Amino acid sequence: MNTQADFAAALLDPAHPCPAGLVAWNGSDPASRFAVYRNNVVVSLVDALADTFPVTLATVGDAFFRAMAREFVFAHPPRSPLLSFHGRGFADFVAAFAPAACVPWLADLARLEMLRVEAYHAADAEPLPAAAIAALLADPGRLPGLRLRCHPSAAILRSSWAVHSLWEAHQDDRDPSAVDPCRPEAVLIVRSGFEVATVGLPHAGAAFIAALKRGEHLAAAAQAGQSVDGGFDLALAFATLLHRQMIVAIDSGPGGQDNELHT
Amino acid sequence: MSATTLHKVSAAALALALGSALSMSSALAADPPADKEKCFGVAMKGKNDCAAGPGTSCAGTSKMDHQGNAWSLVPKGTCEKTMSQTSPTGFGQMMAFKEKKS
Incomplete structure (x- = not known):
């Protein structure tokens, strides 16, 4: 020993x-x-x-x-x-x-890259078909209390620096020095199949998805987006969720019901 | 969680947004590609438990004495090429500088 x-x-x-x-x-x-x-x-x-x-x-x-x-x-x-x-x-x-x-943005760049590795290795989950999501519109009164469960790989990074633009500039050999690093940016990292996507998001949209990931119901998550930006585009945020196939389950329990929804 | 929060973003607003997102996305993309299959044993490069390549041979030995003076190096290619709103030159510098108010 x-x-x-x-x-x-x-x-x-x-x-x-x-x-x-x-x-x-x-x-x-x-x-x-x-x-x-x-x-x-x-x-x-x-x-x-x-x-x-x-x-x-x-x-x-x-x-x-x-x-x-x-x-x-x-x-x-x-x-x-x-x-x-x-x-x-x-x-x-x-x-x-x-x-x-x-x-000073180096740490957040590293954070973004680590999130990509985490997303790559995150658990699989089947996205809900669009039809199942469209069916929610049949009863709009239930929407505010629904919880949309995000794909296990989904992560949000909100940075004081332009980490998404900087990262992206390195992907296609653009000149990173053309990027102003001092612009705050939010990034969504999510895997679909074997592809890890790295998507720049408006800050309000990032707050919305972060709230969903915390297990907030839709109304509270939308509110979280609005509190970041009064002009929060909820339709665009939903479109991101659909386009990235991020919704894997819908929980409709009342607020008190305990749903384990992290990562 | 509370009823007041529920009222701030109405069911109608949520339905409207979700509805338009659904119509956007159905216009954007058809169903997800079904031509993928699961494949195990495909690790990301460099992420297997024992690294292969230069790191495992004695070729790496020459790097042994390098560490001590590393911190006198400035990040190569970064500092003076990256825009900085707080820097008097507009770019990063090799030495500490007083931030200017932007």
């Missing part, structure tokens, strides 16, 4: 001496063999982060990103063998990382 703990501690701390009792197969210095192994561990974790955060990487450049990711790996080694989710704490780390402070 002690040997294992010692080995693990030495893996993520270059200042830590080579664990005692190691022997190299060819009689070479175990310390240098261990250093190679330690390096490979860290490099592979940094590589995985680079794959998760390609736009974050492109924004700050390879050298900066890898150095930052390396610090993250030391501070937050993976707790699970699923490397897909190792980046969960990365955006918060970036936000607190002093050398990145001159790119």
Whole structure:
């Protein structure tokens, strides 16, 4: 046990001496063999982060990103063998990382990219057919109290920065420096089949969908949208839900009924 | 949740919006494509449990000594190319600057 703990501690701390009792197969210095192994561990974790955060990487450049990711790996080694989710704490780390402070939107860019990975791996759910949704119009009086359950992959990011425009500029090789980063933007991330869509939304529409995701009924969600923007376009917000095939269930229980509706 | 909230956005307004969204979307797209099938074992690149490629060979060893001085680097290509409304130059800078009021 002690040997294992010692080995693990030495893996993520270059200042830590080579664990005692190691022997190299060819009689070479175990310390240098261990250093190679330690390096490979860290490099592979940094590589995985680079794959998760390609736009974050492109924004700050390879050298900066890898150095930052390396610090993250030391501070937050993976707790699970699923490397897909190792980046969960990365955006918060970036936000607190002093050398990145001159790119204040970097953390939200990382947040957006992590949400895309989360959406990719989120549970499947069949969208309701449009006919089932259209049937709701037969009894409009029930609409305000209905809860629309969103696809498990759906997530909203509301940023003080133009993270959607910046991210999009990196997708089709447009010049990101043409984007004014200081414009607040809201983004919807949702998967349909195997495709993760990243959609810019009006802030009110984002508030509406965020409220649906919290399990609010339609009237309260629409109200949440209106409180962000008096000109909230509810029809457009519904159209987004339909177009992205986001509605997977309709819960009609009274307010007191407990419906588990997160993520 | 309360009855007052319910009244602010009326059932009629919701029905109207949903109705027009439905007609928009039926004009936009036909039924979802049915030509997809489930496929397991297709992991995203780099997300398998043991990374393949350069990271696993000794080729990576040369990066070993790099970490200490990394923080003297400025994010490459970012700072001075990205618009900044608070910066006196209009773009990011390599050094800290006093924010101007915009």
